[in-house]
Amino acid sequence: RLGPELEICGYGCSDHYYESDTLLHSFQVLAKLLESPVTQDIICDVGMPVLHRNVRYNCRVIFLNKKILLIRPKISLANAGNYRELRWFTPWNKARHVEEYFLPRIIQEVTGQETVPFGDAVLATKDTCLGAEICEELWAPNSPHIEMGLDGVEIFTNSSGSHHVLRKAHSRVDLVNSATAKNGGVYILANQKGCDGDRLYYDGCAMISMNGETVAQGSQFSLDDVEVLVATLDLEDVRSYRAEISSRNLAASKVNPYPRVKVNFALSCSDDVAVPTCMPIQWRHHSPEEEISLGPACWLWDYLRRSNQAGFLLPLSGGIDSSATACIVYSMCHQVCLAVKNGNADVLADARKIVSDETYVPEDPREFCRRIFTTCYMASENSSQDTCNRAKLLAEQIGSCHISLNIDAAVKAIVGIFSMVTGRTPRFSVYGGSSRENLALQNVQARIRMVVAYLFAQLTLWTRGVPGGLLVLGSANVDESLRGYLTKYDCSSADINPIGGISKTDLKNFIQYCIENFQLTALRSIMSAPPTAELEPLVDGQVAQTDEADMGMTYAELSIYGKLRKIAKAGPYSMFCKLINMWKEICTPREVASKVKHFFRMYSINRHKMTTLTPSYHAENYSPDDNRFDLRPFLYNTTWSWQFRCIDEQVNQKEGKK
Secondary structure (H helix, E strand, O other): EEEEOOOOOOOOHHHHHOOOHHHHHHHHHHHHHHHHHHHHOOOOOEOOOOEOOOOEEEEEEEEEOOOEEEEEEEOOOOOOOOOHHHOOOOOOOOOOOOEEEEHHHHHHHOOOOOOOEEEEEEEEOOOOEEEEEEEHHHHHHHHHHHHHHHHOOEEEEEOOOOOEEEEHHHHHHHHHHHHHHHHHEEEEEEEEEEOOOOOOEOHHHHHHEEEEEEEEHHHHHHHOOOOOOOOOHHHHHHHHHHHHOOOHHHHHHOOOOOOOOEEOOOOOOOOOOOOOOOOOOOOOOOHHHHHHHHHHHHHHHHHHHHHOOOOOEEEEEOOOOHHHHHHHHHHHHHHHHHHHHHHOOHOOOOOOHHHHOOOOOOHHHHHHHHHHHHEEEEEEOOOOOHHHHHHHHHHHHOOOOOEEEEEEEHHHHHHHHHHHHOOOOOOHHHHHOHHHHHHHHHHHHHHHHHHHHHHHHHHHHOOOOOOOEEEEEEEOOHHHHOOOOOOOOOOOOOOOEOOOOOOOHHHHHHHHHHHHHHOOOOOOOOOHOOOOOOOOOOOOOOOOEEEEEEEEHHHHHHHHHOOOOOOOOHHHHHHHHHHHHOOOOOHHHHHHHHHHHHHHHHHHHHHHHHHOOOOEEOOOOOOOOOOOOOOOOOOOOOOOOOHHHHHHHHHHHHHHOO
């Protein structure tokens, strides 16, 4: 029995790992597991932090029949992107070395053991040999399974804490299958699934592989708290597979052996010849649009049920971003109804608690959506009738409880206070105002919407005589956050944001997916409309302001800038050098230079907004999330004088050669 990484305490404890309470409570749970009749006659591999000689390690504790066989500390710690394991743990750097670990008294009383092996070892049963890897070690260039396999280990386990990123699942599957394709063997991977209290969604995908082929696949997204994956395999298939790999056998003859912990136990029976074994299967991957539909939806459900709130409120503008957010909530309602239909009692209990009805059974996604989801269109004198109609029609099709209101009175009151104090009245630029006046008037509208959203989130259910409050959902996408194309403390400020890590391009594709799969025809007009903030006056009743014109760049360009900045680690000069080749058919070097400079100027001016960014579902590796993923200054020299001068020199050189 293999479970996920640090499963006893939960992977997302962060600085709680420093607390002795976390260690104490982990051992208390371990004692319960050791005593439980459920764990008898099965080798159990569980994860928890362990303090050995005053050093904290991320460990697997492997036990059988009330006896701890081995405590195996993690060798390669994850310390990039969202991971900070070196902050809390120390890697075990003593290869193939085992020490004595003195057990705490609460464990000694159960096992009767005073000390147990602690270190880099493998288990030798009567019929096979097992070795453990922990998450990151599979991704490392010198993965332990390589040397363990050469030393005769036939079954590899991997306890993982791997989070969802769009288009990532295949790489995990490929690594597992390639591990046993080269060396033979059985590889078992267990991964966390669900929201562990922060921005990440751990996406399951438990799997069992043998000799390079998948034989069992777990779900990537579901509302089930527990999923068990099993397989029956023949160890002789591993041995015959390895027999003909001469390069492997030559390397195995020279390998430095691992310490072996002998276990008086067999995984197989003497009379199991007729037991059928599992056959290879074809792994089924979700499309990116399916991932957006399912991953953030499951994350929202976890957040909702654990926050003890009664639903969500979304400012629905009639644009792509807020509409995509609404569709994710609708997808969540679908998942809840499906789980209840399939007999998930936990989901049913959570749904009843959320709607405050002990007899309620969610069967229709639209009906459940109406109970837990409120959408609000907040019009101003600058809003068009088209966006109002789009928002209303989408709300009708998904079943949300929809509110339409007008914020002009509040905006005029705020501007009136300013005019009364200063004696000056700001004007939009179309009426002769300066750019400062124009921006300030846009910001007032945007910020009023945030205040109104929170007021309605707190009191809407009160007006209906229903207990509880609503979580406010934000809907700024990853590209807008990167560019800073949002008002600080506007409707981008919310409790959580399910699309904050998703690009505009992917959201458009997701909208198309919803049209086809959920029959939400209201989305067609939303897809065809140009994105706009609707914060400047209309011209002849029509929208004159568009997002891409305001930003000075397209959303497609923003995605490229984002990937180069974060994933390719490119500063202004490196980005320019890459783009003059990528865009050589469509832009001159001077045009590329102008675009790169404009992006970095806007990015650095607005970087301070990332410090207050609403917690967002992490879905892209170029996310600008300032919390812990994208650690950068928020006060820049926005002239980038040295970097831009280097770009100008390159432009001049290229133009001089022509």
